[in-house]
Amino acid sequence: MNPAGTAGRTWDAVVVGAGPAGAVAARELARRGAAVLLVDKARFPRPKVCGCCLNGAAVAALKGIGLGHVLEESGAVPLRNVRLASGRMSAALRLPGGYALSRDILDPALIREAEKAGATFLPATVAKVDEADAEFRRVRLTPARQGDECVAARVVVLASGLAGSTTPSRLAPGSRLGAGAAVPAATTPAFYTPGTVYMATGRGGYVGLVRVEDGRLDIGAAFDPEFVRASGGLGSAAGAILGATDWPAVPGLAALPWKGTPALTRRPEAVAARRLFAVGDAAGYVEPFTGEGMAWAVASAAALAPIAFRAAAAWDDDYVRDWRRAHALVVGRRQGVCRAAARVLRSPALTRLAVRTLSLAPFLSRPVVAALNRPPAPLHGLPA
Numbered sequence: 421m422n423p424a425g426t427a428g429r430t431w432d433a434v435v436v437g438a439g440p441a442g443a444v445a446a447r448e449l450a451r452r453g454a455a456v457l458l459v460d461k462a463r464f465p466r467p468k469v470c471g472c473c474l475n476g477a478a479v480a481a482l483k484g485i486g487l488g489h490v491l492e493e494s495g496a497v498p499l500r501n502v503r504l505a506s507g508r509m510s511a512a513l514r515l516p517g518g519y520a521l522s523r524d525i526l527d528p529a530l531i532r533e534a535e536k537a538g539a540t541f542l543p544a545t546v547a548k549v550d551e552a553d554a555e556f557r558r559v560r561l562t563p564a565r566q567g568d569e570c571v572a573a574r575v576v577v578l579a580s581g582l583a584g585s586t587t588p589s590r591l592a593p594g595s596r597l598g599a600g601a602a603v604p605a606a607t608t609p610a611f612y613t614p615g616t617v618y619m620a621t622g623r624g625g626y627v628g629l630v631r632v633e634d635g636r637l638d639i640g641a642a643f644d645p646e647f648v649r650a651s652g653g654l655g656s657a658a659g660a661i662l663g664a665t666d667w668p669a670v671p672g673l674a675a676l677p678w679k680g681t682p683a684l685t686r687r688p689e690a691v692a693a694r695r696l697f698a699v700g701d702a703a704g705y706v707e708p709f710t711g712e713g714m715a716w717a718v719a720s721a722a723a724l725a726p727i728a729f730r731a732a733a734a735w736d737d738d739y740v741r742d743w744r745r746a747h748a749l750v751v752g753r754r755q756g757v758c759r760a761a762a763r764v765l766r767s768p769a770l771t772r773l774a775v776r777t778l779s780l781a782p783f784l785s786r787p788v789v790a791a792l793n794r795p796p797a798p799l800h801g802l803p804a
Contacts, residue, residue, distance in 0.1 A: 439581065616630070
């Protein structure tokens with residue numbers, strides 16, 4: 421819906437982007453009594469195949485803010501295992517919890533929770549954030565088939581994804597492209613069973629596959645751009661990597677409607693500025709593997725809410741410093757583990773060695789798996 425009466429209004433917070441990070445941030449701010457406008461350029465539900473895995477840390481973060489019921493009521497599939505393949509070699513590892521849930525179910529559910537808390541949701545609307553003045557940031561809104569509107573925000577929360585930062589981003593060397601598609605349940609080979617994340621690695625990238633709540637096979641991948649060009653497209657690149665394993669081929673893989681993303685691994689020059697906070701992918705991104713990205717989104721949004729709420733009440737430039745520090749504590753350290761794993765996956769020799777070692781001694785993965793799934797720790801010394 422397009423709520424009437426938004427033009428010219430002053431909001432405590434305008435949240436740009438209604439994915440998990442934005443919806444959770446909007447909900448947590450509204451719960452504290454803030455007047456919140458949540459804006460997204462898409463209509464929901466929207467087709468979005470990446471990010472359907474939530475690891476143990478993501479589940480703990482949702483439960484910690486009272487949203488564990490969203491997974492239970494949506495028919496999310498519990499995740500118990502991950503299978504890694506490098507060519508014909510494979511290893512099976514245990515996962516300490518987690519769920520698979522399609523984004524066309526998860527995202528609207530989180531938006532509804534934000535609305536229940538009192539946030540106003542405005543879909544199909546492009547938001548452009550202007551520079552801050554002494555009291556506000558102006559946000560220009562362009563609803564579908566309507567003229568521009570302008571609202572004032574005491575703070576803006578930028579949660580608009582990989583390309584959403586208002587400051588330049590630095591791409592990591594060798595940053596890969598993201599890609600995703602969904603395979604109908606009827607044509608998915610029985611080999612790909614619910615409850616297991618399948619990860620096939622190759623010279624040009626990796627392909628992850630998991631069953632979601634309606635039986636579809638969700639595919640998320642990261643590829644070197646040169647590999648995609650040489651393969652003839654995203655679907656062909658995925659087929660080449662899967663074809664090198666002894667797993668069954670996925671029928672019609674190249675013909676699926678694949679969606680791509682900008683280069684994945686990037687760091688914005690700043691995660692906060694005057695009256696503006698970035699959260700989720702807009703605050704920086706590292707290639708995740710089995711649901712880490714969702715954990716970063718939910719945990720960082722929950723951590724931002726008390727800081728942004730106080731900043732809306734009475735701005736102080738110290739809140740920029742507070743969010744930089746909190747984001748580093750909540751997300752920065754966890755992303756370091758994924759950066760290390762991404763470096764291994766870029767080396768075919770190291771990847772083969774890792775998979776061979778884990779096939780013989782899977783217990784060696786436990787410290788890394790535990791670190792990625794560890795529940796978010798409370799932040800001390802920051803505004804509560």
